[in-house]
Amino acid sequence: MREKIAVLFSGGKDSTLAAFYTLSMGFEPMLVVFSPKLEDSYMLHKPCLSLTPLQAEAMEMKLCSFDVSGEKEKEVDEMLNHLKKLDIDGISTGAVESEYQKQRIDYIGEELGIPTYSFLWHRNREVMDDIGEMEVILIKASGYGISASDVGKPFRIYHPYIHPFLEGGEGETAVLDAPFFKKRVTIEKSEIKMGKDTAELLIKKASLAKKGVQHGKKGI
Numbered sequence: 747m748r749e750k751i752a753v754l755f756s757g758g759k760d761s762t763l764a765a766f767y768t769l770s771m772g773f774e775p776m777l778v779v780f781s782p783k784l785e786d787s788y789m790l791h792k793p794c795l796s797l798t799p800l801q802a803e804a805m806e807m808k809l810c811s812f813d814v815s816g817e818k819e820k821e822v823d824e825m826l827n828h829l830k831k832l833d834i835d836g837i838s839t840g841a842v843e844s845e846y847q848k849q850r851i852d853y854i855g856e857e858l859g860i861p862t863y864s865f866l867w868h869r870n871r872e873v874m875d876d877i878g879e880m881e882v883i884l885i886k887a888s889g890y891g892i893s894a895s896d897v898g899k900p901f902r903i904y905h906p907y908i909h910p911f912l913e914g915g916e917g918e919t920a921v922l923d924a925p926f927f928k929k930r931v932t933i934e935k936s937e938i939k940m941g942k943d944t945a946e947l948l949i950k951k952a953s954l955a956k957k958g959v960q961h962g963k964k965g966i
Contacts, residue, residue, distance in 0.1 A: 748774040749835040755779050756791035757798045759882045760840030762921040767865035768838040777802050777809040782816025793886045793946050794920045804927040826854045838863045881923035885947040892917050894945035897938050929954045
């Protein structure tokens with residue numbers, strides 16, 4: 747029997763790769779979404795979490811979701827308490843370079859007595875190559891070098907001073923398709939919400955489609 751691994755999932759490029767790597771390593775991934783109430787969570791991704799059920803179905807992976815406060819440090823204990831409820835043998839994270847996030851996930855693993863896996867950790871070149879194989883869009887711009895006109899468009903490296911994986915919080919992404927997806931996610935209706943220093947894509951309608959087809963029958 748394969749070990750069940752909770753993949754901390756947001757629908758973005760890093761956590762989607764973490765799900766793929768977890769599957770490739772022979773584990774049984776279970777996607778776990780934590781939805782923070784606050785916009786500026788230190789640990790968690792906020793935008794477009796409504797897409798995660800479609801992404802999970804496209805990957806044919808089980809998904810479970812929990813609400814958390816999003817408050818610094820408090821959210822870590824909340825994540826720990828929610829993960830205690832699950833029958834899991836380990837935790838997988840999409841951390842690339844954030845020591846803050848990795849240390850707290852490792853803490854959660856120690857408290858639960860299970861291993862943690864960060865398959866993307868400091869593997870920049872390989873991660874970049876794998877991201878290039880996926881259909882990734884920018885869903886939030888919140889840093890210098892990225893503008894509202896980039897939101898909703900394919901993810902790319904925007905500025906030489908911006909971290910290639912947006913590790914400085916300059917933006918957020920969503921994955922619509924990948925080689926291991928059985929179907930692709932199609933955004934049918936959306937709008938851009940402007941903030942003081944941010945621009946965010948709000949998904950109004952999305953669906954699953956067969957590969958190469960633009961519209962599907964099942965949506966949100």
